[in-house]
Amino acid sequence: MKQIRSSILFWVLVVLLPLNIYIIFDYAPVEKTMGIVQKVFYFHVASAWIGLLAFVVVFVSSIWYLWRRHHRINNVALASAEIGTIFISCTLLTGPLWAYPIWNTWWTWDPRLTTTLVLWFMYVAYIALQGGGATESRKRLAAVYGIIAFVNVPLVFFSARWWRSIHPIVVSEEGIGLAPKMRIAMFVSLATFSLLYAYLLHLRVKTLELQERIKMLRAEAGR
Amino acid sequence: MPNYWRKVFLVYHKDIRDEFRTFDNLLATLIFGAMLVFIFSFAFQLVELQSQQAFPAVLWVSVFFSSMLAIQRSFAKEKDNGSLDALLLATGDRGIIFLAKFLGNFTVLVVFELVVVPLLWMFIGVNTVGSFDIALFIASLVLGSWGLAAIGTMLNGITIQVPSARLLFPILMFPLLIPLLIGVILCSHAALVGDRASVLGWLYALLAFDLLFTLVPLVLFDYVLEG
Numbered sequence: 004m005k006q007i008r009s010s011i012l013f014w015v016l017v018v019l020l021p022l023n024i025y026i027i028f029d030y031a032p033v034e035k036t037m038g039i040v041q042k043v044f045y046f047h048v049a050s051a052w053i054g055l056l057a058f059v060v061v062f063v064s065s066i067w068y069l070w071r072r073h074h075r076i077n078n079v080a081l082a083s084a085e086i087g088t089i090f091i092s093c094t095l096l097t098g099p100l101w102a103y104p105i106w107n108t109w110w111t112w113d114p115r116l117t118t119t120l121v122l123w124f125m126y127v128a129y130i131a132l133q134g135g136g137a138t139e140s141r142k143r144l145a146a147v148y149g150i151i152a153f154v155n156v157p158l159v160f161f162s163a164r165w166w167r168s169i170h171p172i173v174v175s176e177e178g179i180g181l182a183p184k185m186r187i188a189m190f191v192s193l194a195t196f197s198l199l200y201a202y203l204l205h206l207r208v209k210t211l212e213l214q215e216r217i218k219m220l221r222a223e224a225g226r
Numbered sequence: 227m228p229n230y231w232r233k234v235f236l237v238y239h240k241d242i243r244d245e246f247r248t249f250d251n252l253l254a255t256l257i258f259g260a261m262l263v264f265i266f267s268f269a270f271q272l273v274e275l276q277s278q279q280a281f282p283a284v285l286w287v288s289v290f291f292s293s294m295l296a297i298q299r300s301f302a303k304e305k306d307n308g309s310l311d312a313l314l315l316a317t318g319d320r321g322i323i324f325l326a327k328f329l330g331n332f333t334v335l336v337v338f339e340l341v342v343v344p345l346l347w348m349f350i351g352v353n354t355v356g357s358f359d360i361a362l363f364i365a366s367l368v369l370g371s372w373g374l375a376a377i378g379t380m381l382n383g384i385t386i387q388v389p390s391a392r393l394l395f396p397i398l399m400f401p402l403l404i405p406l407l408i409g410v411i412l413c414s415h416a417a418l419v420g421d422r423a424s425v426l427g428w429l430y431a432l433l434a435f436d437l438l439f440t441l442v443p444l445v446l447f448d449y450v451l452e453g
Binding site: 121125144158159162165 | 380381384388390391394397398400401402408409412427428431438442443446449450
């Protein structure tokens with residue numbers, strides 16, 4: 004059953020990923036003032052969303068791990084942190100590509116930029132703490148760090164915002180400041196990236212489990 | 227409850243006595259801090275940068291870096307001497323150990339700042355035109371050291387458990403300190419120019435941050451020092 008579900012997800016993604024590219028580059032109109040550069044927005048926002056989602060998953064599974072101590076949950080947390088790092092890296096790389104022609108600078112200390120960068124550092128630190136050979140104590144301590152780091156995210160955001168802000172706010176309380184076709188492109192992007200995240204998470208958790216199994220079998224064979 | 231605080235005090239007292247008796251750790255931290263302060267102010271002079279503007283930044287970067295040395299040993303020495311289990315048995319509550327270690331680290335940081343701040347003040351040649359707000363400056367030092375000691379103590383408890391993870395201590399600590407860094411630098415800058423009104427909100431924010439990162443570890447410390 005699980006096998007079928009993951010292969011369905013795979014084939015959905017095989018269709019959705021090219022479709023997403025088509026919608027971004029052909030269906031959605033080219034922005035009037037920014038031009039073609041604006042297309043990076045659909046990747047940028049979707050990766051940032053996955054980065055945050057992945058971090059929430061790390062937080063929830065860290066609490067769950069401390070509570071129940073299932074190794075499987077820790078694997079979910081680790082896999083999610085790894086995938087989150089990759090997507091946050093995409094956000095951090097696509098941002099300057101857009102910012103240089105539009106803001107005329109590669110980087111600025113806006114709350115969102117600052118928070119994203121700090122988030123990236125914490126993800127990397129978290130992965131380093133888990134280490135390669137995850138022992139029980141490493142898993143437990145990483146879970147503690149996963150919780151504290153999550154608490155820190157809003158603190159970084161608000162303290163940086165209090166200090167200054169120039170990032171464009173696309174989604175606000177008044178609605179979404181996007182043309183209808185662009186809005187569709189953004190939602191398709193968000194959906195595609197979310198499914199991609201789910202699929203990658205599934206694959207990575209499976210890999211981690213297999214690694215643990217190999218280790219166990221090796222230990223048994225060596226005995 | 228009085229018993230609880232008595233235990234906290236006893237562990238704290240032991241640590242402080244050890245710290246000032248052996249002196250080598252404190253001395254290394256002080257020398258490192260003095261060196262950082264010297265290198266920073268020297269580097270700014272070389273390119274004739276207005277170093278007075280940089281005073282709060284240099285001060286806090288030096289304190290943050292030196293705090294790594296100051297805090298790194300607070301749990302490491304228990305682990306190395308094999309006395310961590312004894313400490314756990316003696317107190318029976320991990321919260322007590324956290325509070326005592328936190329207070330110890332806070333004290334060391336305050337002693338450190340008492341030496342380094344005047345030194346940096348001299349090197350950079352800060353001249354405040356009568357508007358220096360000393361109460362605000364001291365408040366920023368106290369709130370900054372508090373947050374630093376709380377987060378540092380917590381993470382030191384984490385990193386000593388994994389032998390290969392001791393080097394991770396600064397990597398784990400610095401991202402968590404970013405909100406604190408913004409707050410204390412703005413506050414000590416405001417103290418220099420005597421503009422207290424503009425940072426009153428920051429003082430409360432720092433206090434809230436410090437309280438949060440003292441209370442969260444108290445809850446989570448049971449999981450850190452397990453087994």
